[in-house]
Amino acid sequence: xxxxxxxxxxxxxxxxxxxxxxxxxxxxxxxxxxxxxxxxxxxxxxxxxxxxxxxxxxxxxxxxxxxxxxxxxxxxxxxxxxxxxxxxxxxxxxxxxxxxxxxxxxxxxxxxxxxxxxxxxxxxxxxxxxxxxxxxxxxxxxxxxxxxxxxxxxxxxxxxxxxxxxxxxxxxxxxxxxxxxxxxxxxxxxxxxxxxxxxxxxxxxxxxxxxxxxxxxxxxxxxxxxxxxxxxxxxxxxxxxxxxxxxxxxxxxxxxxxxxxxxxxxxxxxxxxxxxxxxxxxxxxxx
Numbered sequence: 001x002x003x004x005x006x007x008x009x010x011x012x013x014x015x016x017x018x019x020x021x022x023x024x025x026x027x028x029x030x031x032x033x034x035x036x037x038x039x040x041x042x043x044x045x046x047x048x049x050x051x052x053x054x055x056x057x058x059x060x061x062x063x064x065x066x067x068x069x070x071x072x073x074x075x076x077x078x079x080x081x082x083x084x085x086x087x088x089x090x091x092x093x094x095x096x097x098x099x100x101x102x103x104x105x106x107x108x109x110x111x112x113x114x115x116x117x118x119x120x121x122x123x124x125x126x127x128x129x130x131x132x133x134x135x136x137x138x139x140x141x142x143x144x145x146x147x148x149x150x151x152x153x154x155x156x157x158x159x160x161x162x163x164x165x166x167x168x169x170x171x172x173x174x175x176x177x178x179x180x181x182x183x184x185x186x187x188x189x190x191x192x193x194x195x196x197x198x199x200x201x202x203x204x205x206x207x208x209x210x211x212x213x214x215x216x217x218x219x220x221x222x223x224x225x226x227x228x229x230x231x232x233x234x235x236x237x238x239x240x241x242x243x244x245x246x247x248x249x250x251x252x253x254x255x256x257x258x259x260x261x262x263x264x265x266x267x268x269x270x271x272x273x274x275x276x277x278x279x280x281x282x283x284x285x286x287x
Contacts, residue, residue: 001025001039002096004059008066012043013097019044019071020103024093037065042093044102045070074106119225120249122165126222127253129158130260133215137208145200149193152207156190159211162218185214216264223266226250226257227286235270236284258284 002023012018023041039062051073055066095103136151160179161171167182180187189211196203229246230236241247242254250257261267265287271280 001062002094005039005041005064005096008057009041009043009096012045012068015045017045017047018097019046019099020095020106021097022093022095022103036063038062039064041066041096043068044074044106047071051076118165119228120246122162122222123225124249124253125158125162125165126218127250127257129155129162129215129218129222131253131256132158133211134256134260136204140201140204140208143201145204148204149200152193152204153190155215156186156193156207156211159215159218160186160190162222166221189214219261219264219266223257223261227266230267230284230286234285235272237281238284241284 005023009021009023012021021041021043023039026038037056041064043066045068047070051070053068055068057064057066098104132151132155136148136155139145139148139151157175160175160183163183163186164171164175164178169178169182171178176187176190189207193203193207196206198206226247229244230241238258247254258267262269262284267284268287270283270285272283274281
């Protein structure tokens with residue numbers, strides 16, 4: 001494929017503004033959000049008028065996506081929720097052009113960056129897990145079983161992703177296959193929920209009983225990032241936590257996560273006197 005695409009990528013390699021070019025083929029691994037393409041080529045430029053230009057090509061039965069991006073867009077692709085798993089591409093991809101070892105150094109930097117962001121990624125997944133699990137149980141108690149079922153499936157998906165990340169891998173588009181290899185107990189819960197013969201309310205009841213401890217066992221891992229931030233000082237107002245640059249990615253999930261952790265004494269509310277008699281400000285510290 002490299003030889004076939006050479007005339008295309010050489011157009012960019014000849015430009016003085018091009019820093020590097022990398023290619024990944026579907027045969028190397030599943031391309032997650034870009035599974036519709038057989039080949040992805042990323043061209044990194046030092047600067048361009050648009051942050052990202054996408055071009056699609058066909059060669060015989062192969063579908064090819066060309067991403068021409070500048071360094072700013074490249075940095076955005078390292079953030080949680082990015083459509084492309086940049087670390088996967090740099091790990092599995094084949095460097096076609098590298099100016100002054102830019103791509104090689106970037107690969108090393110990305111590995112270090114993703115190591116640092118691993119705690120945040122797990123924290124965000126855990127917050128999503130708690131939100132889905134909590135909302136699902138609430139629907140279940142109201143006998144709204146189909147809504148509860150939807151949230152239960154999503155909670156198991158998040159739980160599985162945490163197990164995959166914990167193992168040192170990044171979840172790909174075949175995440176249930178990864179879960180089966182890494183923590184088959186989660187897949188078994190999923191199969192019993194989706195394929196079980198019992199009524200939907202009975203399946204949900206069994207799931208909540210079986211998964212409660214499993215989710216709790218992930219709490220130290222899932223809260224490592226948040227509690228690490230809270231170690232910066234002994235007492236926090238909630239607004240301070242929400243506005244902290246390390247926790248802003250949690251968004252609205254932070255309130256639900258806090259309630260869950262307070263119930264389990266991982267975080268402890270503290271009453272702080274105000275100037276108004278009988279009114280106390282609610283602050284928080286780690287348990």
